[in-house]
Amino acid sequence: MPAAQRPITIAVLGGGYGAKVPLPVLSGLDEFEPVAVWSRSPERAQALAATHDLQLGTSDVDELLDHPGLEAVHVATPVALHAEVAIAAARRGLHVLCEKPLATDLAEARSVAAAIEQAGVVGAVNYGRRFQETRARLLERIAEICGAPRMVSVSLVFDDHAQPDSRPFTWVQDAALGGGRLQGYGVHDLDLVLAAFGEVDSVAAATEVGVGERQAPDGTPRAVTAEDAYVIAIRFRGGGLGHVSLTATARHKRGDTIEVYGAEGTVTLDADKQLQWGRAGEPLQTEGPLKADSKAAYAQVARSFHAAIRDGAPPEPSIDDALRVQALFDAVRRADAERRWVAPEPV
Numbered sequence: 349m350p351a352a353q354r355p356i357t358i359a360v361l362g363g364g365y366g367a368k369v370p371l372p373v374l375s376g377l378d379e380f381e382p383v384a385v386w387s388r389s390p391e392r393a394q395a396l397a398a399t400h401d402l403q404l405g406t407s408d409v410d411e412l413l414d415h416p417g418l419e420a421v422h423v424a425t426p427v428a429l430h431a432e433v434a435i436a437a438a439r440r441g442l443h444v445l446c447e448k449p450l451a452t453d454l455a456e457a458r459s460v461a462a463a464i465e466q467a468g469v470v471g472a473v474n475y476g477r478r479f480q481e482t483r484a485r486l487l488e489r490i491a492e493i494c495g496a497p498r499m500v501s502v503s504l505v506f507d508d509h510a511q512p513d514s515r516p517f518t519w520v521q522d523a524a525l526g527g528g529r530l531q532g533y534g535v536h537d538l539d540l541v542l543a544a545f546g547e548v549d550s551v552a553a554a555t556e557v558g559v560g561e562r563q564a565p566d567g568t569p570r571a572v573t574a575e576d577a578y579v580i581a582i583r584f585r586g587g588g589l590g591h592v593s594l595t596a597t598a599r600h601k602r603g604d605t606i607e608v609y610g611a612e613g614t615v616t617l618d619a620d621k622q623l624q625w626g627r628a629g630e631p632l633q634t635e636g637p638l639k640a641d642s643k644a645a646y647a648q649v650a651r652s653f654h655a656a657i658r659d660g661a662p663p664e665p666s667i668d669d670a671l672r673v674q675a676l677f678d679a680v681r682r683a684d685a686e687r688r689w690v691a692p693e694p695v
């Protein structure tokens with residue numbers, strides 16, 4: 349088979365989300381051939397390799413990156429390790445699909461972008477939530493109908509951190525490893541806001557740890573340092589306000605609600621995944637319920653990554669998209685720490 353038509357050999361670094369979504373999805377796509385997986389535990393890596401019929405399961409990152417014939421990686425490690433692994437992969441000439449956020453901060457994200465550019469490989473970042481049907485249709489309707497934003501609201505409510513024992517302490521509760529709900533969900537919603545409206549003038553933000561102690565998987569009590577709730581206030585460039593919020597400690601969870609009140613019309617997504625939209629002077633129309641399928645969304649990211657590698661198409665979401673989110677994420681962190689409005693660094 350000519351090289352351009354062969355599936356891309358890919359390795360997945362990460363036995364959590366990496367094993368839940370990327371490995372099974374990549375295994376089902378003609379465009380890819382997953383050949384290797386990394387986990388911290390050699391036993392888990394080997395078990396995953398056996399389940400997905402891969403050539404290699406290892407806890408040694410270098411062994412994985414040096415695997416003969418490997419062309420690409422999906423980096424799904426804790427956030428604080430993204431940069432080190434992505435840069436090591438790019439320097440070996442491997443194409444890099446990285447989890448969101450690209451890195452812990454903008455400076456580190458820029459060093460990943462530079463390594464990818466210098467190596468001449470393709471880079472992409474998995475902001476795949478924007479491809480879920482709910483959000484993809486919302487973005488289409490916003491572009492068609494809303495005009496300039498007057499008020500934007502994104503609100504997420506989960507109950508999975510409500511109890512000290514509802515989730516074990518892992519890197520997700522550890523700020524030093526890039527944990528927190530902002531890295532989990534907030535960056536997807538900042539990506540959505542940027543995809544819809546492009547330019548943010550400044551942000552104010554507050555974060556909180558509501559449940560302050562959890563047990564590590566070995567039973568040791570650990571202090572939670574990464575937020576389980578946040579609220580971000582946004583001033584759009586050229587006018588308009590917005591807020592993006594999440595709590596993970598509610599006693600009753602609720603579907604995402606997203607509301608956009610624009611100068612020309614309105615688009616909303618309700619907690620039951622129904623989209624409503626209408627132009628000024630017209631009644632609102634309803635569409636849905638729509639799907640929010642994370643595997644289908646990831647398949648779209650993976651296909652775009654494939655087209656970028658084989659056909660030179662621009663990858664979507666791109667490294668530039670990820671740098672813009674990262675600049676906004678840095679501004680949110682600074683606004684929270686310094687309790688003031690902060691303008692994102694231009695990218």
Ligand SMILES: NC(=O)c1ccc[n+]([C@@H]2O[C@H](COP(=O)([O-])OP(=O)(O)OC[C@H]3O[C@@H](n4cnc5c(N)ncnc54)[C@H](OP(=O)(O)O)[C@@H]3O)[C@@H](O)[C@H]2O)c1
Nearest residue numbers: 362363364365366387388389424425426427447448474519
């Ligand atoms: N795009 C999305 O929708 C989405 C959804 C979920 C997660 N993610 C992203 O996926 C990445 C991984 O998240 P996850 O939920 O999969 O995390 P996870 O399950 O806790 O861990 C992922 C991998 O990192 C390893 N690991 C865990 N803690 C570590 C530590 N302290 N030092 C070194 N390695 C460690 C784990 O090892 P073991 O295999 O031994 O457990 C696992 O292989 C993050 O970047 C996250 O943002 C993205």
